[in-house]
Amino acid sequence: MENNKLINRVQDLGALIALVLLVVVISFISPEFRTVDNFLSLLRQSSINGLIAFGMTCVILTGGIDLSVGSVLALTTAICASLIVKGTPVALAMIIALVIGVVFGAISGIFVTKGRLQPFIATLITMTVFRGATMIFMDGKPISNLGSSFLLKFLGKGAILGIPLPVILFIIIFAIFMFALEKTTFGRRIYATGSNWKSAKLAGVNIDRTKIAAYAISGLMSAMAGLILLSRLNSAQPTLGTGYELDAIAAVALGGVSMNGGRGRIWGTFVGVLIIAVLNNGLNILGVSSYYQDVVKGLVILIAVLSDRKR
Numbered sequence: 001m002e003n004n005k006l007i008n009r010v011q012d013l014g015a016l017i018a019l020v021l022l023v024v025v026i027s028f029i030s031p032e033f034r035t036v037d038n039f040l041s042l043l044r045q046s047s048i049n050g051l052i053a054f055g056m057t058c059v060i061l062t063g064g065i066d067l068s069v070g071s072v073l074a075l076t077t078a079i080c081a082s083l084i085v086k087g088t089p090v091a092l093a094m095i096i097a098l099v100i101g102v103v104f105g106a107i108s109g110i111f112v113t114k115g116r117l118q119p120f121i122a123t124l125i126t127m128t129v130f131r132g133a134t135m136i137f138m139d140g141k142p143i144s145n146l147g148s149s150f151l152l153k154f155l156g157k158g159a160i161l162g163i164p165l166p167v168i169l170f171i172i173i174f175a176i177f178m179f180a181l182e183k184t185t186f187g188r189r190i191y192a193t194g195s196n197w198k199s200a201k202l203a204g205v206n207i208d209r210t211k212i213a214a215y216a217i218s219g220l221m222s223a224m225a226g227l228i229l230l231s232r233l234n235s236a237q238p239t240l241g242t243g244y245e246l247d248a249i250a251a252v253a254l255g256g257v258s259m260n261g262g263r264g265r266i267w268g269t270f271v272g273v274l275i276i277a278v279l280n281n282g283l284n285i286l287g288v289s290s291y292y293q294d295v296v297k298g299l300v301i302l303i304a305v306l307s308d309r310k311r
Contacts, residue, residue: 078238
């Protein structure tokens, strides 16, 4: 019995152990990796994937998946940039982009619940439609010349006490998600829906509403990540967000969240995001081609999913 508890404990902490080992190994290989500037840069880069992965966690906990996050990011960013260029106040343009992100996410949720489509198929459809809509909206060209608004610059490039603002937002939003999923009725409904939706329904949980809310949150997080990218790049690109769903799903899977739903913790996703960031950062420093990096990510997802099935 004690051995089983120890094994389960090690499995629960597997992602954290892997992160520590990864940091130690790469630090040993490359002194450049363990500099303060590099760690701050690593955290800033991880904030984008982190926000998307937090939203993805809610969706996966309900037993779904969201392939449209990158497309939602691209389209909301394009709309925000277009509004700013046309003279809309930056703060208002950002709020509109966030609201649109919620709507786009909810559309995927409606396809899943009311349309009775498999989450993979439903979000594959919205991913394709939103990506095409982005190309049409932007005519395949970037939107630049966004001006010199302090708010726009500060969101992605600003810092407080030497800590980049995206990193601060990443940590604050992580704390909000942890509280919401572990301490609120909504969080319990998310877990109940993914664990056994029939029992949850009998217990009075509105399954459709819970799933739509999860996808809406995913859309909101994608739009927020897009605003940070817009600030950093000072332009919107039609291909922005391509492949971001892979990193988000990898982070969630690495964090120990069951791909079947109903089990996992948001802090695991947080650790998973850092693992992906350390992998990307370390491989870049070591001069490994981006093609090989995609192979590594794919293998990481495979290992995480196989581990989940074994558990």
